[in-house]
Amino acid sequence: MAAANSVPIAIFAKLQAKLRYAPRKSKNERLHAIRYKILKMKKLILFIFLFTVKVGFSQESIRPVHGITLGYFNDRFGSHGMRAGYDYTFYEKTRSGYDPINVSHAFLLKVNLSFFRHPRADLSFVLNVSCGYRYTTKYGLMVEPLHFGFGGMHSFLDGKTYEVDNNGNVISGKRGYSTFVLPYFQVLGLGYDFRQKTNIPLSFVASIDAYSQRNINTKAWLRLATPISLTYYLK
């Protein structure tokens, strides 16, 4: 028991001694170390970027990669609307070569313009870009776990806006609005790809999306959307 304990104690003592007697680095040395770390980080980011580009563009397309999307948009389960967008599959690989009737791993980019009306509150447009992974089973079922993205939201008040100037005159007409940038996540998407089993160039995805809004009284609001999108793949 004592022998087993003595090993970590010895390591700890060695480390302590090293730290105690390690010469204190000068300011320049510390700055140099930080710069070196940043450089290493930059190289890593560049490597990931180049790798992604290489994978994305060198991949032979096994089926159409461009799709146009039309669908239903629902903000917080009560405010209905529509969405239109563009799907770009920049990487796709199936388990057995290029046989489309098989499991598929794909990375895709989505650009969507959605709008919805929250009656008597606002009429909002959301433009967002998101990127993520899609898994398709050989039966055509699709699962899209977390997609990351960002976007912008432009909201008009759902009603006329009145202002009163300093002289007491009532000014009416101009509809109030607000614009802001927001993070946008597709939390989970589930769908079906008709191409796996038929020749129909369609797929649909129902998803739960989350995004934040910051226009209400300086407070961040989490908003949930449940869009259902139908994608038509261009030849």
Added chain:
Amino acid sequence: MRILILLILIPLLSACQKNTLYEGGDYFFLRNKGADMPVWVRGNIHSNVFIIHLHGGPGGSSINEAEQKVYLDLEKDYTMVYWDQRGSGCSQGKAQPETMTMEQFVEDLEKLVAVIKSKYNNPILFLHGHSWGGALGTAFLIKGNNQNLVNGWIELDGAHNFKKGLESSVNWIKNYAQNQISAGMDVSYWQEALDWYNTNPVMMTVEQMKKHCDTYLPKANGYIYDINNPLLTYFSGGTLNSPGGYSNGDYAQKNLVVELQKGYSDQMYKITIPTLILWGQHDGILPVDLAQDAMDHLGTPTNDKSVYIFQNSAHSPNREEPTLFNQKMRSFIEVYK
């Protein structure tokens, strides 16, 4: 395939359903100092009698109270003006914390009155404030010549002197706790409550206020006298599909704590217009002695001010005894319109 088509069609068709609860009337926004405040004007516009409803809270919502039976009944003969104050209820925009002051709220109300008068050809106006709305209404009326803009003031369990009201509220709940302990009911809970009040004699923080208002008062029925009253079901507090899907209550409460330490009793002599004071006998948050305080301090001639105490209500007689409340409102409005 058919199932898939159905799955797509069902939500699309549900999008066509209408929410009838929030229909009718004029719905617009008042924009002032960063806030976009919704205003809903609904009822009998031909009556030319408009009642501006000042909601409680702070942070509550008039828009969501529009579904109450009592106001729907009043709308048959008068026009109700439901307005959500800055940083409250369904209001939008960017109301900065520094604009959350009583002065700013009064300015917003002045602008609302200007819009109503301009848009509806100078109608007869009554102000009706509940709880925090009672403080706002009082602050509006004691400023300059504002009281000349309205024909009458109806205060319902109002916070015209919140400072005094809070002291009274603490005493009310301490008495309640003592009675419960004496009766052997929930002794440990109420003993703990008494201890808390003894260690927090003055409430200055949001946390203290929340503990008092959201924990002990509801437990002592300080807001609702009879929680089994079937009439209470009329008020749902809004749904996600209502404009009240936005709820700013916390924001207003957090930023108006300082305002809740004030009282306007000493300036109420300036108010000389007809006034009706309505109060619930069992109110725990603004106890009934504040009704007499209002009567004592109002500058209104004795014949033009009156008080009525609802015997089966706590903080909201409009919800708890709507028929009687409605009668009192109508009688007052008919005399002074």
